Amino acid sequence: MFKIGDKVACPPHGVGIVEGKEEREVGGKKVIYFRISLVGKSMSILVPEESIENSGIRPVLSEESIEEIFNYLSEIPTNISEKWTVRHRLNVDRLKTGDIKELATVVRNLSYRSKEKELSYSEKRMFEEAFGKLAEEIALSLGEPVKKVKQKIRKILKGVKKP
Structure with a gap:
């Protein structure tokens, strides 16, 4: 409680x-x-x-859980569907769960996908929404400004390269 x-x-x-x-x-x-x-x-x-x-x-996340999320974001995603409708449905379902790892999965997968091909308008919106929620939770947990956390997440996502 x-x-x-x-x-x-x-x-x-x-x-x-x-x-x-x-x-x-x-x-x-x-x-x-x-x-x-x-x-x-x-x-x-x-x-x-x-x-x-x-x-x-x-x-909200503990500091240990935040480190796990940062490590997770730095991993190369697997099994991202080429079909927009499948990707979209999976991501919508992930966001509905309220689970932080599912939120991080949406952020990681859409970021990675955007390096290969431009995201659709709805995927861009979904990415921004998920990215913002993830950054807000981490910022509140750590007591840091959201802007600083967003910069850290962007740096992690930028470092994820194709094998």
């Missing part, structure tokens, strides 16, 4: 900080909500306490 001040990832919204708990009446029943302030956005979300475990909300 989360407590006030915890840094969390909130798929599909991004990352945030648990600000507190609120009690509200819904349909004549009292419901307790977690209020999560989303970082980089002037908004917050309310998540019912009773459904927080099934919501996909999780703690």
